Amino acid sequence: MIKNDKKEVGMTLIVKTITRLTVGLILLFGIYIVLHGHISPGGGFAGGLIIALSFIHLMLAFGREAALKRLSEAKAAILESVGALLFLIIAVLGFTGGYFFLNFINKGKPFNLFSAGIIPLCNIAIAIKVGVGLFSIFIVLVILQEDRKE
Amino acid sequence: MSVYFLCLVLFSIGLYCVLRKRNIIKIIIGIAIMEYAINLFFILIAYRWQGRAPIMAQGREILGMVDPIPQALILTSIVIGLSVLALLVGIALRIFDKYNTFDITKIKRLKG
C-alpha cells in the first residue's frame, strides 16, 4: 500500500472500482444461497460466510471506517446474539408439537421456495449468526493489530 | 486403501508440525493441517465408486449417491475448526504483545 499525501485510506482506484461494482452482487448471492438452502446446495453457513466476505471485502478495499459505518462493532455483537437466540427460539417452538426441534410448520411441496417447514427459518438464523460472527472475528483481529501499531 | 493411508500421512505431518516447530504461527498452521486431514478422511469414507453428489433434484432418483452424513459432519467440524483457529490467532497476537516474540522457547514464564 502506497501512502500518498491525500491521506487516502484503502487500496488503489482499480480495486475500489471493482469492489464497488461487485460487492453488492456478492451480498445478493449470499442472500440467495441462504434462502435456497433447503432446495439446493448451500445453506445458512455457506451463505452467511459469503455475506460476511462481502463486508470484509469492503473493509479491505475502503479501509476500516467504510465497513464499520455500515455495520458497527456493537451492532455486530448484538446481531450475533440475536441470530443465536432466534435459532434457539425456533428450536424451542418445536415444544408446541411435543418435541424439541420438531419441524412444526407445514412442509409444503418439495422443491418449492416455501417448503421444508422450519429449515429456511433456521438457515436465516444461522446466516445472521455466522455472517456477523465471522465479520466480528475479523474486526477484532484488525483492531488488535492496529492497537499494537500505536 | 492408499488414499486413507495418505490421509494418515497428512495428519502425521500436521502433528509433526505442531510438536516440532518453535514458531507459534507454524504451530497454528500445523493444527489447521491436522484438521484438514481429518476432514479429508471423512469425505473419503463417504465416497463410493462413481457416486454422485448427494443432492436431491427434481426428476432424479436417489441412486448411486455418496454418503451424505459425513459431509454434514464435516461442515460442523469445519465450523468448530474455524472458531478454534480464530481463538488461537487472537491469543497468538496477544502473546506477541506481551513477549514480543513468536518463539515458544522464549515464552516460558510458567514452570514447575
Add this chain to the structure above:
Amino acid sequence: MLALFIVISLGAAFLISLFGRKSKVFCDITCNISTFALFLLSLNSLFVVRQYSTVVYKIGGWIPPLGICLVLDGFSAFMLVTLNLVSFLIAIYSINYMEKYTDKYKFYSLFMLMVAGMNGVILTGDIFNLFVFLEIASVASYALVAFGVEAEELEASFKYAVIGVISSSFILLGIGLLYAYTSTLNMADISLTIAQKGFSSVILFVSVLFMAGFGIKSALVPFHAWLPDAHPSAPASISAMLSGVLIKVLGIYSLMRIFFNIFGVTEVMLTILTALGAISLLVGVFLAIGQWDLKRLLAYHSISQIGYVVLSIGLGTPLGILGGLFHLFNHSIFKSLLFLNSGAVEYATDNRDLKKMGGLKEKMPVTSNTSWIASMSISGIPPFNGFWSKLIIILACVQADRIGLAFIAVIGSILTLASFMKVQKFAFLGKLNTTLDKIKEVPVSMRLSMIIFAAICLFGGLLLIPHLMEYFLKPAVNVLVSGTEYAFTVLGG
C-alpha cells in the same frame, strides 16, 4: 424435559451476551437463576431415573438410530447433579469475585456456554453430538483460561488450546473410523453393531485414539502437561469449574461411557485404566508436594485424585466402581472448595505464593476454616466425605486381590495429607505476616458459597446410607456394571 438442560443454559448464555453489556445485576441474576433451575432439574432427574430407570428423548421426533436422541440413565443423572450443584455454587461465588475483572458479562456468557456444553456431553446419545458439545465446552474453557489477558494466562491458554485441539483431533479421527466400521453414529446402535460384527483391530485402534484423546481431556499422567499451567492461570471460579467438573465430564464420563457401555470393557482395557490411574495418583502427588504456588499445588492434586477415580473404576468390580464414582463426586466438591479458598486468599492478599502468606486464620476465619475442612477431606480424614470414598476404594482393591494398588492408594493419601499440612501451616496457621495487616475477610457471596461447599464436605459421607444410595450412587453403578446392555435399554425403550 431433557432438552431443557441444554435450552436453559444456552439461552442464558445468549441472553447475557445480548443484554448483559448494560447492567451487571442482570448478568448476576440470569446466571444464578438459570444455574439454580438446572440444579433443581437435575435433582428431579434423580427421581425420574428411580422411576423409569432410562429415559430416551427423541429430538425433533426422529426415532433413535436415525435422529439424535438424549439419554438419561443413572450415570447421566449422577453426573448432572454433580455438574449443576458445583456450577450453581460457583455462580454464587462469582457475583463478588468477578468484580475485579472487567467485562463481567463476557465471563458469564462463556461460563454458561461451558455449562451448556457439559450438560450436552452428559445427556447426548449420539457420538458426533458428544464431540460437538465437547468442543463447545473446551473452546469456552480455552477462552476462560485466558480471561485475565496477562502474559502467563495467555501462555497457559495457548498451551491448553493446542493440546486440547490435538486431543479433539484424535477423538474426531476415532469417530470417523468408528463410523466407517459401523455406519451409524448412535451410541447404542454402534454398540449393537460391534457386538454383531465381533471385535476387530479397527476397534482396538479406535480405543487407542479415544484413550489418548479423552486421556488428554482428563489429564491422566502421560497426558497431563497442560493441566498444571491452565488451571492456576484461570480466574479462581473457573479453576474450580475446570478442576471440579470439566476434566471429569469431558474426560472420565466420556471415557467410561464409551469403554464400558459401547465397546464393552475387556480385561486389557481395565488393566490399562488401573495402570494409568496408579501412575497418575503417584506422579501427581509427588509433583504437588514440592510446589509453593498455592493454585499450582491444587492443580497437581487434581491429577492425583483423578488417578484415584480411574484406578478404582478400572478395577471393574461393583464396589470399585462405587468407590470411583463416589470419589468423583467428593473430589468435585472439595477441589472446587479448595480452589475457591485459594481465590479468596488471592482476592484478599493479591498473592498466591505460600512463602509470603502466614497467619491468615486471624483475619479470614471463614476462608481458613472451610479450607481446613477441605484439606482434611481431600487427605481422607474421618468423618469428612473424602475418607469414605477412599475407604471404599481401598476396600475394593483388597477385595479384588490387588494389595499393591491398595498400598499405592494409602501412600497417595498420606502424601496428600503431608502436602496439605504444608498449605495449612504456611498459609493459615502461624504468625501473621506483617505485610498482610490490612487484609479483610472476603465479601458475603464468596463466603456463602464456601460455607455450603464445606457443609457438603462434612455431610457427604451420609450419601452412603442405603436409602440415599438407592437414589444417587446405585443407579450410576448399575449402568456401568451392566455394560453393553445400554444398547438394549436405549433402543428398546
